[in-house]
Amino acid sequence: MENTIFGYTEAQIAQFGLTFGVGAFILYMLFIVLNLALESKAGKFGTFILFLVLSLGMLGFIAKSVIQWVLGI
Numbered sequence: 001m002e003n004t005i006f007g008y009t010e011a012q013i014a015q016f017g018l019t020f021g022v023g024a025f026i027l028y029m030l031f032i033v034l035n036l037a038l039e040s041k042a043g044k045f046g047t048f049i050l051f052l053v054l055s056l057g058m059l060g061f062i063a064k065s066v067i068q069w070v071l072g073i
Helices: 010-039 043-054 056-071
Strands: none
Touching (some): 010 056
16 A cells, blocks of 8 residues: 555655745745845846856756656656
8 A cells, every 4th residue: 555645645745846846946046036136236237147147057957847848758
């Protein structure tokens, strides 16, 4: 018998956490970058550079998810 928590298996809970938990964390990090840009009065170009550099890792995670979805893995 497979163990469940509230009717969900461990794999389903892990997939939910990876999808929505990390997605929420990415949105929170984007808010932090925006707040940093506003407090430092970086201007338009400075804000663009902050988002580009500090959000590059998040872009890689999103790209990995999209590639897996397209390939059907």
